[in-house]
Amino acid sequence: MPEDRYELEEKLRRKKMRGYVYAAFIIIIFYFLLKNSRSVSLAIDHLLAVIQPIFMGFAMAFLMNPIMTFLEIWLDKPFKKIWKNQQTAERASRLVSSIISLVILMGVVIYIIATVMPNLINTIVYLANHIDYQAAAVLDYCNYVTKGRFEDALMQAKQYKIGDLMEEGLNLLEEYIDYDESKMMTTITSSVLSIGKIFINLIIGAFVSIYVLLSKEVFKGQAKKLICGIFRPDYANIILEISRKSGDIFYGFIIGKMIDSIIIGITCYIGCLFMKMPYPILVSVIIGVTNIVPVFGPYIGAIPTVLIIFLTEPKKGIYFLIFILILQQIDGNLIGPKILGDSTGISSFWVVFAVVLGGGYFGFWGMVIAVPIVAIIYYITGKLARFLVIKRGFPEETEEYISLDHIDTENNVLVPYSQFHDQEKKARRRRFKIRKKSTK
Structure with a gap:
């Protein structure tokens, strides 16, 4: 018996030493x-x-x-x-x-x-x-809309040519740059x-x-063989499950988002032809490409396209802005969910977080790829949290922890805030009654 205890202590000591070495x-x-x-x-x-x-x-x-x-x-x-x-x-x-x-x-x-x-x-x-001519037409339209209230300022602005301003800026830049x-x-x-x-x-x-x-099946087989050889069976099963889920997330999101963007680009082109908008191909390509980016894509694409049309025909620029807002609402609430479904499994907050982080580090394509990557990390974290709480004997549903106040260490159960608050109220009443009796 003492020998078994000595062996157990020795194993624990070696385990700790390995942990220190790894750290x-x-x-x-x-x-x-x-x-x-x-x-x-x-x-x-x-x-x-x-x-x-x-x-x-x-x-x-x-x-x-x-x-x-x-x-x-x-x-x-x-x-x-x-x-x-x-x-x-x-x-x-x-x-x-x-x-x-x-x-x-x-x-x-x-x-x-x-x-x-x-x-x-x-x-x-x-x-x-034709940028100067189009800018002048926009100023004339603004003067018409405002009924001549700012005519002097608008007419003065027409005197400045955008081409001349750009040339002056380039000349100024050459003075500070060694050409x-x-x-x-x-x-x-x-x-x-x-x-x-x-x-x-x-x-x-x-x-x-x-x-x-x-050779895709061979590559899959070799990867699975390596995983099964390196890791224990239970860990290997977890890695294989995460790999399958990662593939589903990437395929579901990337392919679905590309199909969704193609549909939006074609719909935008048809709408532009129907409303006789200028530059239908240019604006449809911009809208379709930027729609690949989740959340911010529609707004990124809407700004330059509305500006391009507004410079050519101001009234149609306003109509196009209304059309794009309606189209994006249809895409966000009808077309996108039908194609993508719940492929990522993450909330809107994490989508925004992924887009901002991916765009900051890797630009446009980072904004696209970051969403499925964050979805995979979110899935792995959820699996890990579920495994750990089950191991400790706690419930795995997230709803059980929303109103958590503390853990009852004696009974190993979760105590909600409302139940704890009620118990505290009863305890205070009992203490108050005891004090009242003692004073009498």
């Missing part, structure tokens, strides 16, 4: 990262630049997978008739489906660029060349090389996406 190791790593934060940041940036085509390939495979799955089901029977060997038929079906899905994805992207970009460029050039033609050429050359590098990375990413889709 010291984590502190040392954290100190090293903090001390060399700039070098670590540069190393991470270099690593991300090197593996950029791999990221692109995975992103393309992520978008191609639903198309490939649909095509694979459709091509399954014909290929099995051609090849008697089932494995050969499945491989051929997967290869053809992957290639077709890549062609469809690239075709959609090229078609959008070929049809939309010329209109966008022409619209931007037209706006830049060097060699530096300018270097900047242009590096920009061209960067565009060329992105193009090459896209080509490499296309091949990577094919390889990923061809």
Whole structure:
């Protein structure tokens, strides 16, 4: 018996020592990262630049997978008739489906660029060349609306040309910036090389996406095998469950949000044609792209589009603002929930928190990806909290803790604030009665 007790104490001591070692190791790593934060940041940036085509390939495979799955089901029977060997038929079906899905994805992207970009460029050039005329028309409209009350101020404002003001600003900027033609050429050359590098990375990413889709089951099996080998069975089950949930959240949100944005962009374009709005393609593209960003996307897209239309035809700019507000309400309350459902499982506060945090660190795409990432963290935290409270014998429903005042340590139960408050009132009354009797 004493030997068993000695062994138990020895195990506890070793466990504590391991904990101290792990804690010291984590502190040392954290100190090293903090001390060399700039070098670590540069190393991470270099690593991300090197593996950029791999990221692109995975992103393309992520978008191609639903198309490939649909095509694979459709091509399954014909290929099995051609090849008697089932494995050969499945491989051929997967290869053809992957290639077709890549062609469809690239075709959609090229078609959008070929049809939309010329209109966008022409619209931007037209706006830049006629900005003074359009600004003057807006001032005349304001004078008409105000019935000439501010005519002198508005007419004085018409004398200032926006083009001249921009030229003066550039001249003023050149006085404070050291302008060097060699530096300018270097900047242009590096920009061209960067565009060329992105193009090459896209080509490499296309091949990577094919390889990923061809071997996606193998990759899944290898990852699961590694998890089952490293972790205990109960921990492995938790990791596998979290992985499946993470995939559902990412697919449900990203794919759903893209479909929702395409629908909103097309609806906006049809509405602009029906109301004869200027620049329908430009404003529809802006509205559709910015709609990908949760919460703030509609407002980000509405500001420039309303301003562009207002500069051209002020009255239609006001009508377009009303149209966008109605469209966003329909999207937020009808179209979005139907497509997305409850894919994230987080409240509006956490969506706003994710968008602000992701946008602050990673820009536009950070605002998009941060929502499913925060949803996954929220899900993991909820699972952990549920496991811990059940382990301590407490209820797992969150509603049970809303009115919690304290925990009764003797009976290990939760005491609500109202019940505790009532008990305190009764205790005070009893003490008051005892004092009253003692004074008599």
